Amino acid sequence: MKRPLSWSMRFALALSAVFAIGTLSAGGLSYLFLSREMSQRFLADVRSSAESLARIASTGDRTDLDEEIRAQVRSSRNGASLFAFVDAASGQTTGSLRLSAPFEGARRLLVGRDIPAGAPKQADSAEAYLAFGIRTEPGWVIAARDEAWVSENGEILVQTTASSLALAMVLSIGLALIIARRNERRIDRMDRVLDEVGAGRMHRRIGDGGNDDIADLAARVDQMLDRLETGVEAIRQVSTDVAHDLRAPLARLRMRLEPQALSGTLPADARREIGSALMDIDAISATFDAILRLARLQSGTVGRRHDPVDLV
Numbered sequence: 001m002k003r004p005l006s007w008s009m010r011f012a013l014a015l016s017a018v019f020a021i022g023t024l025s026a027g028g029l030s031y032l033f034l035s036r037e038m039s040q041r042f043l044a045d046v047r048s049s050a051e052s053l054a055r056i057a058s059t060g061d062r063t064d065l066d067e068e069i070r071a072q073v074r075s076s077r078n079g080a081s082l083f084a085f086v087d088a089a090s091g092q093t094t095g096s097l098r099l100s101a102p103f104e105g106a107r108r109l110l111v112g113r114d115i116p117a118g119a120p121k122q123a124d125s126a127e128a129y130l131a132f133g134i135r136t137e138p139g140w141v142i143a144a145r146d147e148a149w150v151s152e153n154g155e156i157l158v159q160t161t162a163s164s165l166a167l168a169m170v171l172s173i174g175l176a177l178i179i180a181r182r183n184e185r186r187i188d189r190m191d192r193v194l195d196e197v198g199a200g201r202m203h204r205r206i207g208d209g210g211n212d213d214i215a216d217l218a219a220r221v222d223q224m225l226d227r228l229e230t231g232v233e234a235i236r237q238v239s240t241d242v243a244h245d246l247r248a249p250l251a252r253l254r255m256r257l258e259p260q261a262l263s264g265t266l267p268a269d270a271r272r273e274i275g276s277a278l279m280d281i282d283a284i285s286a287t288f289d290a291i292l293r294l295a296r297l298q299s300g301t302v303g304r305r306h307d308p309v310d311l312v
Helices: 007-058 062-075 148-198 213-262 268-299
Strands: 081-087 093-095 105-110 128-135 139-146
Touching (some): 007 062, 007 105, 007 128, 007 139
Antiparallel strands (some): 081 093
16 A cells, blocks of 8 residues: 655645745746846837937037947947938938838837848848837937847846756755655654554653754653653562562461361361362462563563463
8 A cells, every 4th residue: 555645745845836836936027027127228228329319410410410320330230239310301311220211219120021121231130129219300310229139138037047946946845855754754763662662662762863843742752651661660560569578478378278178177168168268369379470470571580481382
């Protein structure tokens, strides 16, 4: 029959499950908060780039604006960042970003729909850009950045969080199982000792050397076994003393009654009564002798003798 899980093991597994749920929940919330924080910072960077171009455009100096856009385009040779200025009067676009129509505010631009696929300045792995447009008096300034940075950092965050959570769960479950197995062994020792004491080996003790609740319980059980052994020994000693002290009076009583039973002057009825009394005295003496023999055997003062016995 398969042994059911002990309370310690069930408690360890339940505690590990609660820890795993809590850890996964904390990891999920951390991922959501960090992802939102990265997205907000990403948008703030794109907006800051657009505002920097907008300040130059507001001065009305197109030369400085064109030079700044070309400098920004040169600094982003991999196409991770795109910039554009759309002239309000002519509609002409300057920069690395080509759009069908300018816009204001934040917008997500998909490659192939909002941005022509395979554009010369576009990043090869780019799938979408986060853009921010600002309307100035000369026209619109737009800055866009590849969202791959956010997704890559999100993947790194997921991998790091998942690895940390997995390690923490493995360590917590392993530690819980180790503690549970240790408690099971200690409780099994208590069971064995109690079984042995019940079988008559009164000297057995648990002797748990821990410093927790189980150790305190084991110490109290050992104290109870000490008192039990003392009580049993006292009862055994009293029985031995009573049996020993009564043997002599019974022997003297038998010596006094036996001549009366053998006397020819005594009536037959009285002789039978004395004979019955002598048989009772012999039975009591045999019982006391057996008590004394058991006491000597339990104390180990005499060796055991093995003789064949006819069970029939």
